[in-house]
Amino acid sequence: MDDDNQWSATRFAIAYAAGALLLGGYALWHYLMGDYDRILLPAILALVMLVSSLLRLALANRARLSAYLILIAGYLMLALELPRLGESASLWAGLAPMLTLLLLPLAPAILLNVVLLPVWLFLLGDSQNQPGIDTTLGFLAMMMVAMLIPWEQRRQQALLHATDPRDAQCNALAKDTLHELLDNEYQRTQLLQQPLAVLVIHLPQLEMVSEQFGLRARQALLDSLCWEVNRCSRRHDFLGRQSSASFWLVLPDTSESGAQLVRHRIEQALEHTVLVDTGPLRAPMALCQRLAGETWPHYEQRLQTLTQQLIEQ
Numbered sequence: 001m002d003d004d005n006q007w008s009a010t011r012f013a014i015a016y017a018a019g020a021l022l023l024g025g026y027a028l029w030h031y032l033m034g035d036y037d038r039i040l041l042p043a044i045l046a047l048v049m050l051v052s053s054l055l056r057l058a059l060a061n062r063a064r065l066s067a068y069l070i071l072i073a074g075y076l077m078l079a080l081e082l083p084r085l086g087e088s089a090s091l092w093a094g095l096a097p098m099l100t101l102l103l104l105p106l107a108p109a110i111l112l113n114v115v116l117l118p119v120w121l122f123l124l125g126d127s128q129n130q131p132g133i134d135t136t137l138g139f140l141a142m143m144m145v146a147m148l149i150p151w152e153q154r155r156q157q158a159l160l161h162a163t164d165p166r167d168a169q170c171n172a173l174a175k176d177t178l179h180e181l182l183d184n185e186y187q188r189t190q191l192l193q194q195p196l197a198v199l200v201i202h203l204p205q206l207e208m209v210s211e212q213f214g215l216r217a218r219q220a221l222l223d224s225l226c227w228e229v230n231r232c233s234r235r236h237d238f239l240g241r242q243s244s245a246s247f248w249l250v251l252p253d254t255s256e257s258g259a260q261l262v263r264h265r266i267e268q269a270l271e272h273t274v275l276v277d278t279g280p281l282r283a284p285m286a287l288c289q290r291l292a293g294e295t296w297p298h299y300e301q302r303l304q305t306l307t308q309q310l311i312e313q
Contacts, residue, residue, distance in 0.1 A: 042077065074096070109150070117140075170222040178240025186299065196290040198250050199287055204283075213278065
């Protein structure tokens with residue numbers, strides 16, 4: 001998760017630096033063309049965007065500050081250039097709502113676009129003598145189309161979250177996916193008369209780690225447990241998160257002796273796992289083997305009871 005945030009900050013910083021380079025080139029072009037009265041603002045805004053790029057890298061968790069600086073720089077450039085663009089001004093005016101929606105959350109961006117609408121229409125009127133109905137409708141259409149982009153992104157993210165079989169916080173299956181796959185595996189092994197075992201793992205340190213050491217230590221604890229469990233299990237075994245601090249490792253076609261071997265291997269790996277903030281990794285385990293002739297509801301109830309016993313220890 002931290003790596004994702006850092007990569008996102010790096011991408012934004014590169015985009016801001018590219019914008020600073022463009023504004024610097026624009027100021028240089030005015031210098032070469034002899035328009036000395038139009039050099040100062042692009043040069044200053046290029047420095048502002050460069051500072052925003054550095055802030056985005058240095059303060060990855062405070063992205064709003066750099067976004068506000070970029071937004072102010074973009075607004076000032078548009079306000080300066082729109083009255084001078086002539087017939088192409090209406091095209092460039094669409095950059096304002098796009099920039100707002102790219103840099104701000106959806107609700108504040110929509111509000112800011114509505115508030116600034118008269119300002120952009122006034123600037124377009126200056127460049128074209130009066131803002132006609134076509135210009136106004138075109139600008140409103142651009143705003144509506146621009147608003148569809150973050151709305152669609154949020155819809156896709158919600159759809160991905162709803163259909164993602166993985167847990168959002170660690171490398172394990174989500175609870176619903178875990179129960180569905182375990183039910184299917186139970187029916188399969190019962191039909192083929194194969195053994196089935198589930199290793200219940202509890203992480204008692206998780207509840208107090210976030211309060212005492214913060215979310216980063218909590219994430220490190222989850223990542224370490226999932227890494228070691230997945231490393232010590234087989235390809236067709238699957239680990240799922242039953243609750244906040246409880247996990248089920250499903251071991252298809254595994255006898256009790258084979259499941260005990262996997263348990264011993266995981267316990268040895270966890271004994272050698274020591275985290276900086278929380279110390280040695282402790283994870284009590286219990287084994288639940290499917291009994292001959294046992295129904296799925298009864299087996300699931302035994303799993304739930306065993307998990308609760310581990311939590312209450």
